[in-house]
Amino acid sequence: xxxxxxxxxxxxxxxxxxxxxxxxxxxxxxxxxxxxxxxxxxxxxxxxxxxxxxxxxxxxxxxxxxxxxxxxxxxxxxxxxxxxxxxxxxxxxxxxxxxxxxxxxxxxxxxxxxxxxxxxxxxxxxxxxxxxxxxxxxxxxxxxxxxxxxxxxxxxxxxxxxxxxxxxxxxxxxxxxxxxxxxxxxxxxxxxxxxxxxxxxxxxxxxxxxxxxxxxxxxxxxxxxxxxxxxxxxxxxxxxxxxxxxxxxxxxxxxxxxxxxxxxxxxxxxxxxxxxxxxxxxxxxxxxxxxxxxxxxxxxxxxxxxxxxxxxxxxxxxxxxxxxxxxxxxxxxxxxxxxxxxxxxxx
Amino acid sequence: xxxxxxxxxxxxxxxxxxxxxxxxxxxxxxxxxxxxxxxxxxxxxxxxxxxxxxxxxxxxxxxxxxxxxxxxxxxxxxxxxxxxxxxxxxxxxxxxxxxxxxxxxxxxxxxxxxxxxxxxxxxxxxxxxxxxxxxxxxxxxxxxxxxxxxxxxxxxxxxxxxxxxxxxxxxxxxxxxxxxxxxxxxxxxxxxxxxxxxxxxxxxxxxxxxxxxxxxxxxxxxxxxxxxxxxxxxxxxxxxxxxxxxxxxxxxxxxxxxxxxxxxxxxxxxxxxxxxxxxxxxxxxxxxxxxxxxxxxxxxxxxxxxxxxxxxxxxxxxxxxxxxxxxxxxxxxxxxxxxxxxxxxxx
Numbered sequence: 001x002x003x004x005x006x007x008x009x010x011x012x013x014x015x016x017x018x019x020x021x022x023x024x025x026x027x028x029x030x031x032x033x034x035x036x037x038x039x040x041x042x043x044x045x046x047x048x049x050x051x052x053x054x055x056x057x058x059x060x061x062x063x064x065x066x067x068x069x070x071x072x073x074x075x076x077x078x079x080x081x082x083x084x085x086x087x088x089x090x091x092x093x094x095x096x097x098x099x100x101x102x103x104x105x106x107x108x109x110x111x112x113x114x115x116x117x118x119x120x121x122x123x124x125x126x127x128x129x130x131x132x133x134x135x136x137x138x139x140x141x142x143x144x145x146x147x148x149x150x151x152x153x154x155x156x157x158x159x160x161x162x163x164x165x166x167x168x169x170x171x172x173x174x175x176x177x178x179x180x181x182x183x184x185x186x187x188x189x190x191x192x193x194x195x196x197x198x199x200x201x202x203x204x205x206x207x208x209x210x211x212x213x214x215x216x217x218x219x220x221x222x223x224x225x226x227x228x229x230x231x232x233x234x235x236x237x238x239x240x241x242x243x244x245x246x247x248x249x250x251x252x253x254x255x256x257x258x259x260x261x262x263x264x265x266x267x268x269x270x271x272x273x274x275x276x277x278x279x280x281x282x283x284x285x286x287x288x289x290x291x292x293x294x295x296x297x298x299x300x301x302x303x304x305x306x307x308x309x310x311x312x313x314x315x316x317x318x319x320x321x322x323x324x325x326x327x328x329x330x331x332x333x334x335x336x337x338x339x340x341x342x343x344x345x346x347x
Numbered sequence: 348x349x350x351x352x353x354x355x356x357x358x359x360x361x362x363x364x365x366x367x368x369x370x371x372x373x374x375x376x377x378x379x380x381x382x383x384x385x386x387x388x389x390x391x392x393x394x395x396x397x398x399x400x401x402x403x404x405x406x407x408x409x410x411x412x413x414x415x416x417x418x419x420x421x422x423x424x425x426x427x428x429x430x431x432x433x434x435x436x437x438x439x440x441x442x443x444x445x446x447x448x449x450x451x452x453x454x455x456x457x458x459x460x461x462x463x464x465x466x467x468x469x470x471x472x473x474x475x476x477x478x479x480x481x482x483x484x485x486x487x488x489x490x491x492x493x494x495x496x497x498x499x500x501x502x503x504x505x506x507x508x509x510x511x512x513x514x515x516x517x518x519x520x521x522x523x524x525x526x527x528x529x530x531x532x533x534x535x536x537x538x539x540x541x542x543x544x545x546x547x548x549x550x551x552x553x554x555x556x557x558x559x560x561x562x563x564x565x566x567x568x569x570x571x572x573x574x575x576x577x578x579x580x581x582x583x584x585x586x587x588x589x590x591x592x593x594x595x596x597x598x599x600x601x602x603x604x605x606x607x608x609x610x611x612x613x614x615x616x617x618x619x620x621x622x623x624x625x626x627x628x629x630x631x632x633x634x635x636x637x638x639x640x641x642x643x644x645x646x647x648x649x650x651x652x653x654x655x656x657x658x659x660x661x662x663x664x665x666x667x668x669x670x671x672x673x674x675x676x677x678x679x680x681x682x683x684x685x686x687x688x689x690x691x692x693x694x
Contacts, residue, residue, distance in 0.1 A: 097444040
């Protein structure tokens with residue numbers, strides 16, 4: 001299906017020229033944000049693969065692309081894996097999947113894997129955005145960081161490519177939406193302070209939004225997720241447990257923002273058990289845009305990440321490098337605020 | 348963790364002798380069903396690996412175990428994959444993950460994969476329970492069918508091992524529970540007639556339960572799932588769409604049984620949108636026992652499959668064969684009816 005769509009089709013559907021589509025894809029500053037988002041949305045909808053370098057790869061017998069996932073039980077990655085698998089299947093590579101435990105560092109896991117001589121490339125899903133340069137240099141095969149969060153310094157790296165949304169900005173967007181609806185006491189289920197993954201960036205976005213509106217940060221409203229082998233960080237269980245703790249503290253709040261949809265669903269259950277109505281008593285917002293959020297009751301307000309597009313581009317970037325492309329890229333995609341039933345305006 | 352638990356610990360926890368634990372594990376008929384279920388539950392809870400053949404494997408350099416999954420977007424498989432990955436990691440094998448599209452036959456996909464010389468074994472998750480013997484013989488590497496459903500003829504196979512629950516019996520169990528609560532008009536979201544996977548077996552279980560209570564089968568209550576590339580068979584979306592169609596037909600029913608939890612959650616959304624209250628107006632039951640079912644509102648009544656145990660045993664069986672064990676086994680595990688908030692007794 002994706003094979004049949006050309007850049008011309010995208011241009012036609014958007015009512016723009018081919019060069020505009022190209023500019024949008026290359027993240028150039030000489031087109032409007034609105035046009036860029038429109039083009040990317042159409043690309044996402046059609047499943048168009050902008051740079052299908054996979055086809056240019058020499059057939060070199062089956063060799064492995066390793067995918068390392070931190071947080072494998074988060075359904076956010078299910079979609080990503082599904083699409084990556086389909087993209088990799090178009091080549092003669094096989095995909096090997098590796099779970100990174102929450103206490104493990106994914107680059108250390110990768111260093112073990114590269115001893116396997118047939119490993120040709122690595123895709124990191126989730127995990128941290130900050131790594132030792134020395135270790136990265138030791139990997140010796142091309143790699144792409146995907147959905148691991150983006151910090152400015154990270155985006156300057158010349159040794160590898162990355163795909164992300166701007167977690168600070170997107171998180172700020174959803175908190176601004178809550179504030180715009182009259183919420184001032186907004187609890188957040190977020191990563192611990194020392195965290196160096198998207199969890200921390202989303203917490204930064206929360207604080208940034210509060211600051212923009214001169215709302216003081218109340219540490220009582222910041223609920224740190226449990227992390228460890230017993231409970232997966234971005235799980236419904238964690239959202240449930242942490243929200244129970246928040247309720248037990250008796251801290252007042254009118255909105256709760258969880259930094260993943262899975263956490264938000266766990267939080268909704270905890271609120272429900274306490275007889276707290278959503279959104280009448282408390283508004284709840286998530287992050288990720290899982291299909292699931294559209295089926296729970298009430299339907300979940302969230303920040304959708306363009307998973308399909310991000311997964312296809314991740315594969316495309318890696319295959320680009322494997323087929324000799326020299327310039328590493330750091331692509332940052334816009335998220336989309338999806339307002340559903342779990343949030344409401346208050347006086 | 349699992350390494351530290353011995354068969355003696357299991358025996359002590361169950362208050363039985365070691366030989367009883369052994370009999371329970373080997374599916375022997377000389378212990379009571381109740382004792383067997385208790386032992387298996389403790390094994391499941393402790394993460395004990397009954398026959399950790401992985402340790403006996405020679406270290407033979409990294410070679411692949413392929414896992415072929417039909418229905419990869421069903422969160423039921425997330426847990427299974429997670430545990431399989433952990434088990435395989437204990438060896439020097441690497442795990443490659445392959446999605447089987449809904450129109451593909453998994454054995455055909457496997458036949459392509461075995462051309463890869465370093466492939467040492469195959470685990471099939473999901474998919475069909477009936478395959479051409481000729482094709483299976485062509486595979487040339489050991490394989491295990493896991494959670495693909497069990498039919499008596501299938502269980503006689505001497506060429507490969509399998510792990511399953513008795514889908515007919517377990518499905519019958521949950522429908523019997525609904526009937527016992529006064530429901531006679533029970534809609535089912537099930538596979539199409541020609542289906543040869545668990546979907547069909549669970550439909551058989553439904554019909555069997557009705558027959559046991561002399562309730563005639565009403566074809567209007569049997570809702571066939573859509574199948575194809577557009578919509579994943581066991582998805583929330585499919586449950587939603589098929590329930591919408593059922594409601595549009597105007598057929599009356601007091602209970603709805605969906606053959607997976609994901610389908611049930613989609614069905615709950617469709618009912619909710621129509622203003623139908625669960626369980627006051629309609630009772631809803633699922634199948635699988637996903638963690639998710641414990642978080643949705645109302646909490647979902649379901650039939651839990653012992654995922655952890657099944658995944659660990661799947662790995663153990665395959666490693667057993669790889670380390671020279673000759674006898675193939677077909678292990679059938681009991682499911683567990685979990686009654687939560689989405690079902691109620693009616694007059």
